[in-house]
Amino acid sequence: MPPNKKLRHCRLNRGLTQREVAKAFNIVPDYYSMLERGVRTPGFKLAKKIADFYGYIVDDLFFAEAKNDMFSSEQKKI
Numbered sequence: 001m002p003p004n005k006k007l008r009h010c011r012l013n014r015g016l017t018q019r020e021v022a023k024a025f026n027i028v029p030d031y032y033s034m035l036e037r038g039v040r041t042p043g044f045k046l047a048k049k050i051a052d053f054y055g056y057i058v059d060d061l062f063f064a065e066a067k068n069d070m071f072s073s074e075q076k077k078i
Contacts, residue, residue, distance in 0.1 A: 004038035006061055010054040011036070025049055 001009065011021055022032040025046060034040040035050075041062065042050065051061045 002038065004036050006056075007050070007054075008036045010056075010061075014054075021053075024053070 011018070018032050018036065019029045022029040025032070027046070031040065035042055041047075044058070047058045047062055051058045054061065
């Protein structure tokens, strides 16, 4: 699952709105929306807070698919 889809999935599983989550992290709802859509990537401090909130580590929540894509393309070259 792409990282932005994970973020949305986590939020919906908790029954929260984007506005509620944005307020919890003291960011504007539009910015949180961009995170969910994959338009923006948060800085490390915010990524850590969000990952902790949802019970993930930063790497798994925001970069897992990118990491998998990198390894799969490496395997194709071999």
